[in-house]
Amino acid sequence: MVVYIFVTLLVVLLGVLIKDNFIYTDRAQISDRQKSINRVSLFFVYFVLAFLSGTRVAVGNDYWVYRDNFKLIAQQRVVSSEIGFNGIVKLVQWFAGYDNYKPVFFVFSAITVFFFVKALYDQSEWFAASLFLLLANGFYFSSLNTVRYYLAFAIALFSIKLLWQEKHLAFLLLILVTATIHKTFLCVIPIYYLAKINWKKRDIPFVAVASVLLLVLKGYVRKIMFIIYPYYEGTYLDDNHISYINILKATAVLVFSVIYYKKAIKGSPINRFYFNLNIGALIVFSCLWYLPETTRLGYYLSASNIFLIPSIIKAIDNRKQRIFWAVVIGLAYMAFFLFYLRSLYAVNIRILPYYNLFFA
Secondary structure (H helix, E strand, C coil), rough: CCHHHHHHHHHHHHHHCCCCCCCCCCCCCCCCHHHHHHHHHHHHHHHHHHHHCCEEEECCCCHHHHHHHHHHHHHHCCCCCCHHHHHHHHHHHHHHCCCCHHHHHHHHHHHHHHHHHHHHHHHCCCHHCCCCCCCCCHHHHHCCHHHHHHHHHHHHHHHHHHHHHHCCCHHHHHHHHCCCCCCHHHHHHHHHHHHHHCCCHHHHHHHHHHHHHHHHHHHHHHHHHHHHHHCCCCCCCCCCCCCCCHHHHHHHHHHHHHCHHHHHCCCCHHHHHHHHHHHHHHHHHHHCCCCCHHHHHHHHHHHHCCCCHHHHHHHHCCHHHHHHHHHHHHHHHHHHHHHHHHCCCCCCCCCCCEEECCCC
């Protein structure tokens, strides 16, 4: 636990040095000195996070499951993972050798952390705050487990930039390619385009009725789900678990957003996009709790809060209010982070204790 807390403090402090990098502003105005500081700080943020993740050994409850699957993939055996993931595994093992699984984990870690850091650097108005939220929410540390999903998750954050730059072909191609690593990524297409719509007050009843129908028709929704993922039915993932903490977090962000809606969201299409994604996350966590993929689907939606929250705080004109909300939200996420870290010792997670190639 101490290692994770130390790494969080270190990279957030490095992140404080990164300024004026927001892609939707004129980067030509950044001084050469600040550009150099940004590059160096960004490199060390990436290096620390990639090193921690890439050199891990026996961290995550599925670590050895993945190792066994790597061997099966090399043997041309049938596995549940997608063709793109299998192809990367084969390529790394072609260079590193059969059952040399540590380089495989390192490659996936390096790619995942790259997309995390690149997404934050390009799309956050306040890099250090977004980095803190990425870590405190557990998104980065959870990537030490469920390797395939969190690679897709990191790419999902990165892909937002392509959508807002109107690079729709590149966006769709990236989605399709990434879906060969984790096919849940296909849901990003309808989710992001629906969130891009400028929904009006008159649409609220429609959204409410659709949400209720998800509960009423849960039997049919589950049947569709298990056609896509038949091997999840009846497993430990199919536990009908309601994540009250995720519902609480999405609700809190919604309330905070509504308070400063006119100031930070109404006139900002990108923040309205994030706002809509958070509402979608609340619906998923509240009305689709009976699906095994609920948390993963919800995270595709709620992850954008790492951009939304800092943007709202920066938009608050009143200095005392801005400091108040920064402190309150920071303390709340610190408390959640400590709660989250304690959960990592669980046998079905096992992201703690941490071991790597150099020390146990």
